[in-house]
Structures are given as structure tokens and as C-alpha cells.
Amino acid sequence: MQNIDAINVSGIRAEPPVNYLTNGFTIKSWLLTKDHKRIAIMYLLSISVFFMLGGLYASAIRLELLTPASDLLQSGTYNKVFTQHGIIMIFLFLIPAIPAVLGNFLIPIMIGAKDLAFPRINLLSLYIYWAAGALIVFALLQGGVDTGWTFYTPYSTTFSNSYVMLVGLGIFVNGFSSILTGLNFIVTIHTMRAPGMTWFRMPLFVWAHYATSLVMILGTPVIAITVLMLALERAVGIGIFDPAIGGDPILFQHLFWFYSHPAVYIMILPGMGIISELISNFSRKKIFGYEFIAFSSIAIAVFGFLVWGHHMFVSGQSIYAGLVFSFLTMVVAVPSAIKVFNWAATLYQGSISYDTPMLYGLFFIGLFLIGGLTGLFLGAIGLTVHLTDTYFIVAHFHYVMVGGQVLAYLGGIHYWWSKMTGKMYPEFWGKIAAMLVFVGFNLTFFPQFILGYMGMPRRYASYPAEFQVLNIFSTAGASILGIGLMMPVFYLTYSFFFGKKAEANPWMLPGLEWRTASPPPTENFEKTPIVTWEAYEFGEENGLDLEEAKRRELVAPVV
């Protein structure tokens, strides 16, 4: 309490003369910056470009599937389109999105640090990401790749005539960006917390990123070496995966999923971190079961490494291996369930407001619930023999990845937009877009569960006529979803230039990021904060001048 005076809590003090955005306007001041916030903004712009590119591919897929015949796209083109949709969305959007943009911007501020532990390495991560993105885009311009994002051998090693090596190189390079970001976060969280910021006072967003970082540095080297082996096999035929000379194509699947299953948690854990923030802050209620949510993130990260075989139930692995992986998959469902129950319980007796970020938070819970429960269908080994490689799987992972991660990302972008830019997003348009995304998303992907159970295989350019009606629903939904996802691009850009100026703490929230100016100064805080409060405590005794905020509210109500 006695230290609070160091921190701008009321949000009405004049902002510091120079913030991180006004601290230099040259291109050089951006490209050579060591400021984690500027690096985050550059990530935000690059990731948005790749998200739109991936979205264009998704539109092409949905348009082709409007009719049973492969008429709009020939099957060769279609195969490239779905492959590139997957590669761009997973490696260039989903994996880096939340950690590199929001994690980068917020982790140092949330723990009261001036920057990440290794600012130059942080900038290096961005350059590596750009290099990887450039390699992959170059491969697409050359003619693209048609192996599916999974690169299964021997198709990828001996049969495909597309640019497998170039894309593989891009993924290999991109891995280093992930590893360095993860390393940076872990060291920062261990060593740079402000005085008083104990482990159990950290926001759950930071805990989620800690767990994510562990997976990044332990898992990513495996995909790097796997891609390297693939390249060697393709270039000189060393035969690790070639049965003709004693190799095994299934080995590739083991190696690939040993990374790519944990990678699913790289994609979803940071999203769960955001949801914990949104649910607690917008119900002004301490999060229910803080320790359980924190440790469930770690549990998911650990168990996530033990379930890769559930991608291979019908691949010809031993049936006993299948049974063990099915068992472990059921175990990993429990920590996710714990999170959902705790989020729901947090709302109990809260004071809930429905700003745009909270809408995304609530939609996330609903969609993640369906995504998670259908994961049980796919973990039940006798059932998944029928369901795997059908549209059921497609629907399931889009519920988790889009319904989960993308919604959390959008919620986070809106929530911290005022902090990042100093401007408020337009509330009305924010809500409209959030609802369009929710409705469009469900209309797109729910019919695919039914298609999957009917037996429609995935990665089909043409399909039997009886599946057409559900595919039309799906394409119709995708167009609504597309509009909902494009809207923020426009209104957020508009608000950056012409939006209402944001208070330092528009919602009177206790997190450290709300106790500095919007946008923050380059050093994040004028004085190093000293933390005397637990996470998610909303009372005045924690230095929040609620009376003053209420007076301000009467004068100029927040739209």
C-alpha cells in the first residue's frame, strides 16, 4: 500500500511525455529496437498477414467443397491449397500468435520487468520468423507443396514432386524462433519478477506461457531433426523411412507427432491463459482455484508429451501401444476439464460486464467445451477407428484451434488493445464482430462432425453427392466467419488512428499492466513496482482508486 504511490493507479494522471510508440519514428528505430513491445507490434503485423493468407486458402477450400465434383479446383491444386492452409496457419500463425504478440508485449509488464531477459535474442526470434515466413512464401510462389501439413512418408520423400525441401527448411528455421522465444520467457519469468511478485502472485497468463515455453524448448528440436531427416531422405535417400532398405515409414509418424501433439498445447495453453485473465477480470472476481489452474497448465504440458500415439491408432502400430496411448489421452482430458470448471465457478457471485473481450471469453468456454468433449470421442480407441481421417477430426481440431485459440487471441487483442495502442477499440463493432465469429464458426464446423460420422474422409477434393447439403452449410458458415474475422482488421486499424483515447486503466483492474500508462513508456514503469497484493484482487485496498473512477464514469461514461 505504501508503495502504491509509485504507480499510476487512477488512470487520470497525464501520460508520460514519451511512450514506446513515440520513442523514435524511423524505420531503423523499429527494425533495430530491443523493446519487447515494439517487437510484439511487428509480430502482430506479420502474423496478421499470414493469418489472412491462410484464410484465403481456407476460402478456396470451402468454395471448392460447395459442389461434390472437383470443379473449381482440380484435385492437384486442391491438395496444394489444403496443405498450404495447414502449414501457414499452424507454423506461421497458431504457434507464434499468442506467445509472440501478446506474451511478448505483456509478460515483462505483468511481472514488473523492464524488458525480457534477452532483448537482442527476442529481436533475433522475429528475424528468424521472418526468414522462415519468406522461405515458405517463396516455396508457395514456386509452385507450393502438396503433402498435407503432416508430411507423411513415403509420399513426401519419394512421390511428391512439390517443394517439400523448401517448406521443410522454412519449418526447420521457424523452430529456432520458437525455441528462442520459449527460452527468453522462461529465463525472464525466473529471474526478472519485480519485488513482491512471487510465483503465486503471477497472473495465470504468465503461468500458461511458462508451461508453453517448456513445451517449446523441449518439443521443437524434435520437429527440427525430423524435418532434417526427411530432407536427407529426399535428397540422398538415406533410407530411415524407406522400407526397401530397412527403414520404416511409421517411424516418421512417431517423430512427427512427438512434436506435433505437444505443439497443439503450444497453440492452446496461451489461449487458456488469456481466458483466465478475461473471466476473472470481467467478473471482478478472484479466479476460482488459482493453483489448480496454474498446475493444470503444467500438467497438460507434461502429459502432452506422452500421448502422441493417439494420432496413429489405425496406422499399424501395435494394438497394445494403441491401448496405452488411449489411456493416457483420457488422463490428459482431466486438467482441461478442471480449467473449465474453475472458469465457470469464477463467475459465481461476480460482477460481470460484457465488454467485447468477455464475449470472446464466454464463447471460448462454449467452443472449447465442444472441442474438448469431441476429443474424448477421438481418444476412445474403438470409436476413433471409425472417426479418424474423417471430417470429425477436422471439426474437432478446428473447435480447439479456431474456437479455442483464435477466439482467445481475438479476445486478448481487444482486451489489451488500449494498452498496446493507447486507443479504445469501438465497443459496438467489437460485439458485432464477436457474434458473427461465433455464429459463423459454429455453422462452419458443427456440420463437419455429422459429415465425419457419416464417413466423409478428409482431404477429398471431390465427394459423394449425399454429403453436399452439409457442405453447403459449412461453406455458408465460413463466409459469415470470414466477415467476422475481417471486421477487426478495419475497425482496429481505424481506432489506432482516430479512436477514443484510452485511460491507463479503463476497467479499473489490478494487474500490473493496468498500473502503467497506455501506451506504456519504453521502460514499462516509471519506477520499478513493488507488489504487495495477490493476483486478481479488485478492492480499493490494493491501490485501485475506485471512487475516483466512479466519479470519472459519471462525467464521461465509457461507451
Place this chain on the structure above:
Amino acid sequence: MMIMQQNSWIPLFPEQASTFAWQVDYLYFYLLAISAFFTIGIVAALLFFAIKYREKEKFATPKEIHGSIALETVWSIIPFVISMTIFLGGAVVYYNQYRPPADAMNIYVVGKQWMWKLQHETGQREINELHIPVGRKVKLTMTTEDVLHDFYIPAFRTKADVVPGRYTTLWFEATKPGKYHLYCAEYCGLNHSGMGGWIYVMEQRDFDNWLSGNVSGQTPVEAGKDLFENKLGCASCHQGGKDQRGAVLENMYGKEVKFTNGQSLIRDDEYIRNSILNPGGQIVEGYQPIMPTFKGQVTEEQLVQLVAYIKSLSGVTGTTKSSSTMTTPANTATPATTASPKLESNPNAPSNTKEPTSEQKGGNK
């Protein structure tokens, strides 16, 4: 395609046609019930809290609740117990599916870009089709000549990958006569979505009849179209427009053709027939010698039908002319033919000849 739907007792639900189908479906309904329970419960709680505890005063400070060990324990143990019941249910079904019985009828399957080749123990060969009797256990022993494929029959609720360099097995027992989709469910390249066919489940009597070589009520052109598009997979190279790998067959009948060895002739029935039986003997200019021979795999009757169909692509419908031409022996010398086809008397005799490679099939049939 209507067959798939006609007996479904729930709309948009696949037909049950094997002994596994009901097991998988019960498991599915069990999971649907659990999902409905949790989804409705949690969404109802969210809605209830969202309305009851909506913000009544700006920047309020509701009473803090730190959590509850008792609640956490309850909602950890209950999902764990439920997930274990799901695991056990799944394990039992899976164990049945992947333990082939000893008394099953054996069928050998070879996957290849982009067709399924099957052979019965009695010697019958099939392409993209499998005829089996109802109520008999059938075991498939499968491998592939090239990349991964996956043999998937939704109505039987079962599938298995085929892997180069090893044998995988799949077994099932059909419970209902009918025609069911066969798909390739593991992405295998260009024409992945065209790599499919039909499973014909027949009464034992019909199956015996089929084994001994049945006749259908189709015209030669219809039967030839069926052979061309489904049974022999010709369409995967010879259809599909500009990207197709094999020679264009539309509107070529009766026109002159040039070969890579410099010779030429007018395309007639004999030419079509020789091209099927001995394609390497007459390579048309501008094409690669990639088509394998079908000698020994097509019967005389089938050849007649194929020729009739291919001619129909050029608008020539003269079945009378065709039949008269076709009965002409193969020794009416055509310059490019290097060997006159020797025809086998047993229509279904096994053969070791290579089946066609294929490229592109024009969309869905």
C-alpha cells in the same frame, strides 16, 4: 448413393452393416450423452451466472472466494472416472476389431496410387470393388505398392492404414446385403479422393453365383463404362481434362494416329483392343510408355464392352459394327502391333501382370 441412406433410422446417420457397427454406435451414443450432459450443464451454469451476477454497479468489488479443495477434488475425480469408462468401452471395441478370427475368409488387398486391387483366395481379382457374402467373417491382408493408403468402409465402422513394406490386417463380418462405400482415408497424393469404390455384400447364393461368373443386364456400352470408370480404373489416367496422364480418348475414333516409331494407322476397334492388351507395342507420339498391359485381366466379353464404350466417346454407336469387328481375330495385321494378344480362357484367372498406373480422375462420379 441412395442405398447408403435408405435404411438409416436416424437422418444423417450412416448405415449399420457389420457386426462392429452397433458396438461403435453404442459407444458413440454413450459419448454423445456424456457430452450433452456436460455441455448443457456448463452452458446453463454460465448463462445463469451471466444473468444473475451481471454488473449492477460499475467497478464493484464482489466478495472474494479463493477456491475449494473439496470442489476441485470432486471435479477432478468425476471426469477421471468417466474418462476411464470411455477408455474401457473403447478398448473392448478396438480389441475385437483388431483381433482377426482364425476361421475368416481371406482376401488380399494391394493399394496403389490410386486404386484398390483385391484378390480372393479362389483366384478372382477385383479392382475398386469387393464382393463378399453376408454373415461370413472376412479378413483382409493388406499392403501397398507405393505410399500409405487406408482401407475405410464407413458402413462397417472400420478402417486400417496400408503401409509399404509390411502387411496390415482388417476384418469384419457384414450383416446386411447391399452396396457400401469404400474410401481411401489416408492422403495419398493427386487423386486421393478418387481412390474408392464399392463393397457389395451379397447373400451366399448370389455370392456363389458371382464367383462362377455372372451376367448383368447392361448393354455393352454401359458395361464398358462401368469397367472403364470403376472396375479397371482406366478413368484415372484417361479422364480428367488437360492434366490427365493417358491419351485422350474423346473423338479420336476413325482418325489417324502417329506412333513414336514413325508408323501410323487409322484408329479402329482393333487398335483399341491392342492398346488395352499390349500398350507398349504402340506408343502414341507425345505420351510416355506408362500404361501397363491388361492382358489376362480382361475377358473377351469385357474387351468387347470396353471397345464399345471407348467408341461411344467419339460418338460412334454402331454396336452391330463393333460386334462384327470385334469378332474378327486379332491377326488382321496392324503395323504397330508387336504381338497378337493371347487370350486366356478363364476370365478370372489370377495374373501377375501390373495394373495401370493412374493420374487423374475427373471429379466425382
